[in-house]
């Protein structure tokens with residue numbers, strides 16, 4: 367009987383989508399950029415943005431030499447633009463602390479701004495071929511069902527998720543890394559949240575969730591994210607105006623995007639507080655300029 371990992375790896379060899387960051391020769395910077403973009407944005411929207419970003423900034427040093435405002439402008443409509451600022455900070459730290467080379471250990475990666483437990487392991491594993499449990503929401507849902515038999519992803523627990531994934535990881539590092547991406551792919555295209563395609567699943571014979579009669583998730587409901595009318599929508603409209611011009615914009619140009627003064631002011635204050643927008647002394651607003659470099663302590 368083949369192991370769980372063998373079945374998943376065989377399935378992946380045949381069914382993997384050809385995504386740009388999975389191609390041979392993708393370097394660690396490209397993997398890092400892809401993972402930050404993919405965290406809250408669907409693959410189809412990430413593909414063109416990823417290509418354009420790396421074309422412009424093929425290395426961390428190239429991005430660090432540009433301003434944070436340009437990173438925010440280039441982020442375009444991917445959403446959650448604080449990610450662009452964090453990626454810029456991260457590139458700056460890589461240039462300053464690591465001579466421009468994305469570090470390879472999980473600890474060094476975790477020490478970079480904006481790099482959390484998931485991203486650090488994804489880069490160490492996918493870019494450097496190391497053996498680590500890499501658990502995003504798709505992997506979590508897949509292994510929670512297939513191994514623990516629980517309906518849908520139970521509330522995340524990094525400790526439990528890492529332990530479950532650890533049990534499944536092949537011993538050999540390069541194979542373990544490949545299994546990480548393969549499990550992610552099963553979670554993304556087969557073991558989906560609402561309509562899992564169990565007939566196409568490489569581990570259907572041994573799946574604990576199917577064995578238990580495919581129980582529905584019965585934990586607390588997860589909040590559905592509305593968009594229309596939210597501050598997030600208003601922030602997006604304000605950012606569209608700022609990204610659309612090389613020059614600072616007058617307050618009136620921002621006033622035009624949303625009629626509700628209170629909500630618009632709140633959204634703009636939020637963008638300023640997040641460092642995504644700089645209020646200038648003349649009353650205009652701009653994307654963030656480069657800060658003078660602070661001495662590193």
Ligand code: ADE
Pocket residue numbers: 385387388401404405409492502547550554
């Ligand atoms: N391949 C590697 N990482 C990925 C991710 N986060 N989403 C989709 N495909 C990936």
